[in-house]
Amino acid sequence: MDLNYLLGKLKNSFSQGLGIPIAILALLAMVVVPLPPFLLDVFFTFNIALSLVVLMVTLYAKRPLDFAIFPTIILLTTLFRLALNIASTRVILLEGHNGGEAAGNVIASFGEFVIGGNFAVGLVIFAILVVINFVVITKGAGRVAEVSARFTLDSMPGKQMAIDADLNAGLITQEQAQERRKDITAEADFYGSMDGASKFVRGDAVAGIIILFINMIGGFAIGVGQHDMAFADATEVYIVLTLGDGLVAQIPSLLLSTATAIIVTRVTGDTRDMNEQLSDQMFANPKALGMTSGIVGVFGIIPGMPNVAFLTFAAITGAGAYFIYKRQDKKPAPEAMLAENIESTDTKSPELSWDDVQTVDVLGLEVGYRLIPMVDQSQNGQLLERVKGVRRKVSQELGFLVPPVHIRDNLDLKPNQYKIMLMGVSSGGGEVFPDKELAINPGQVYGKIPGTATKDPTFGLDAVWINPADRDQAQALGYTVVDASTVVATHISQIIQDYAFDLLGFDETQKLLDKLKASSPKLVDELIPDRLSLATLVKVLQNLLQEKVSIRDLRTIVEALSEYAGKTQSPNDLTIHVRTALGRSIVQDIVGPDAELKVITLEPRLEQLLLQATQGAPEGQLAIEPGLAERLHGTLKEESQKLEMQGDAAILIVAPQIRAQLARLFRYSLPSLHILAYSEVPENRQISVVANVGQG
Structure with a gap:
């Protein structure tokens, strides 16, 4: 029976759902069945390796939900460690009088090598580890998990409304909305589980302290009372073994507590691992390293200080600041970007032609110079993609292709101002701040959020411009929080829906007829142009759009017009008959299936x-x-x-x-x-x- 066969069997057991039950039964067996020292060495080494693996996974996880099984891992590793404590306690109390090796090499090594065989030193080291683990890391991680769970649950309604707002604005599809709702539910479940799992870590630390004293008192009593050992020998043997056992258990516990603290303090929305976050956030600004280099250098030239150490680190941080400064690309100023779009007036213009007569854009967006990064994809601008999403969603809802939105800068606007143009006429606008987010009051909130009070430019609701760091707090209070790009995109969506009848012309109507003719040629040929003019059809469709009625069902519309075109040519009268034919869809859009x-x-x-x-x-x-x-x-x-x-x-x-x-x-x-x-x-x-x- 070779190793590959055993590994294959093990893999099949886990894939069939037997791995975890077998592991839990093995944990229970460790509590009941005495283990030889050799197996204790194997299990203690495996425990340390497993804790390191868990810690590394938390460090490299892109976001907390990537390690959603972490609360269960905490429970299983805690049970494993406690089972090991029981097994090692049994061996120490039964075989400790035979010498340190009787309890296994791992416990003996930690008792002799790590603490030098001196139980006084061991007690101090163990006490320090307990203070670090229990008082600092475990207590802090438990508090963070508790607060995170509470704020995550409180912010769920606000996040759900933000998803609905993005869906209604066309920024995301229905599938993406469902996926984001699943993420919100999973996030709430995760932090709720972490709130409870942190209690396992804290209880494990308390159990380690209690087991230490039980082993010392029990071992001393057994050694002196049952094995007639001298007081000094019993103290040396049992206390050193107990401290070695405690250290072997506390080190994995400390690693797991650190992993717990790391994962609950991670920022949910950041999809980078810790290495990337550390390099991007701590070492992105050369000024921080430069100031540190100067302060450490001052300490290095003070007489009596360890000058070499201080000056060495001053040189290292100074060199780091220099190289970071050189590596950073300088971003062009907004004025320079605007200047690139302005044609030079020094060159001689050719003769005028019809190409020099600029037509009016059907839809346009003009922005101030501070909003240029929102439309510049090289600066991670999101507005262009948001506008495409708006066009796609509104076109599907209205039933015809909405013309593209032409975006340009306008020096006459305020730096943070935007203006939505329809046929060259301003039809809406507002002021947004790219470095802030808009917290909109949907009608009922549970408190105030610090920021700049304003009105939502789309619907006129009360709103507050807040710092992105206050997003979770605002959502927990019931606000719907969106970024500046979403504000502009939502406003464009509303303008398109309000003025859809102005966006539908002869060309768009003809393309709709051509598309319908591909599936129903007889229907179209019978109506247009013999019985009804294209102009009348355009007017009927515009009447429907003006009354917020979708023209998606063009087949029903044309059938109704074919039926009544011989009786009247009035667009208004024909609209009445078409609305009657579309009655089911009109009522469905208003009240749903009720x-x-x-x-x-x-x-x-x-x-x-x-x-x-x-x-x-x-x-x-x-x-x-x-x-x-x-x-x-x-x-x-x-x-x-x-x-x-x-x-x-x-x-x-x-x-x-x-x-x-x-x-x-x-x-x-x-x-x-x-x-x-x-x-x-x-x-x-x-x-x-x-x-x-x-x-x-």
């Missing part, structure tokens, strides 16, 4: 009055007196707020003839109110009237 619709209705007399107001008025207009419009607005606003407080969508259901006019009247003053026609509600939906609005 079968019941809680709606607001108009009293019959008021609805009849509004129907009369549309007669004789220009198409799409509603001729009512201002007082009635104001009272209607106030009542609808009050009823809408009641529904929203209950977590329901605010829906007003009216006759089809006045739906478009009312939607246009309250589009901007009541943006959260959805106005539907009776014909748009699917038959499988139940209507529950929660309010009836009259003239009063």
Whole structure:
């Protein structure tokens, strides 16, 4: 039976789920069955090696979740070490009177070589190790684990809302959102487990102290009382063996405590190992090493000090500061970067041509010079990728390809200001700070966070610009925290959705028809251009987009137009019929799969009055007196707020003839109110009237 066969058997046992149960049974056997000194040597050496492996894994782990099984490892290694303590105690008490070698070479070596065979020295060393392990490392690691677990659990709602914000802004896909939610859950489970696992480490340190005194007192009593050893011999033999056993157990315990402290103090979001973090953070600034070199050098020239040692380290730190300074690349100033984009006016211009006439960008983003690093990928700028994600998500939701966003700098803006341009006209903007993060108050938070108070430029919510170091605290208080790139990308997403009807033109509509023609050629050929002009189709699609209705289902839209194109060519009338055909998807987008619709209705007399107001008025207009419009607005606003407080969508259901006019009247003053026609509600939906609005 060769070694490869044994290793193969062992691997198969672990792969079949038998390895861990066998290991735990072996631990229990160590407690009951006496072990020979040879096996004790093997197990003590394995214990030290295992602790070193755990420590190295924590040092090279990119993030704490890469070693998520660490709490279980702590439990198993603690049980193994305690089982070894019991086994070694049995051997020391039974065979200690025969000399140090009787308890195994490892215990004897630590008792003789490490502490020099002097039990007084051993007691001092053991006491120092206990103080370092129990008082300093274990206690600190336990406190950090406890606080980390509490803050991780408190910050979960804020992190979940941040994921929802990124998903809604198109910055991440649904799969990425699910993966991030899994990471948040795993992180909470990990730190919760570490809070409990740190108690194992602390209990192991206490157990080591108690076992030491039990071994010394028991060994002295057995040696003197049962084996008739002299007082001095019993003291020398048993106390030295006990201290050797204690040191053999305390060293792995110290290594494991250090690993625990390292992994709970790691920064969760940093995906570099400790070597990279150390070099990037401690030795990134040559000024720190330079100042250290100067201070150590001053100590080195003071008479009576160890001049050689101090001057040597002063020279080493000074040389390190010099080489780091030389290695660092100087970043170009923002003004220099802007200057590269400005054409020289000294050269002679050629003759003007049509190429010199610049067309207006459909979508544009202008930024101040301090925001240039956000769009510069060489400086790790994330805004370009965020904008691409926004375009992808909004295009999928709206049903047509959103034009690209052209980004340029603008010296007329404030350094931290940005402006979103639509057809050359400013349609939104704000001020962001790339070195800070925006903590947005979603409506309910549990405290205040230090920072600069402001308003979220997209939705106008109360917000605070905070330092990135305060991100976890803000999320624990209920804030939704996003970086500056996400703020700008979210604002662009909202502008695109608000003005989608302006972004859809003849070319985009023709491309939609060409795509539909590939799957339904007969449907398209029958409608365009014989029965309906392309211009009318564009206007119908723009009407739908203006009312926040997606045009993804172009097949249903074209089928409805084919059915009613022979009866009317009015874009507004055709929009009514198309909305009726899209009723299921419209209602689905508003209330989801709920079968019941809680709606607001108009009293019959008021609805009849509004129907009369549309007669004789220009198409799409509603001729009512201002007082009635104001009272209607106030009542609808009050009823809408009641529904929203209950977590329901605010829906007003009216006759089809006045739906478009009312939607246009309250589009901007009541943006959260959805106005539907009776014909748009699917038959499988139940209507529950929660309010009836009259003239009063």
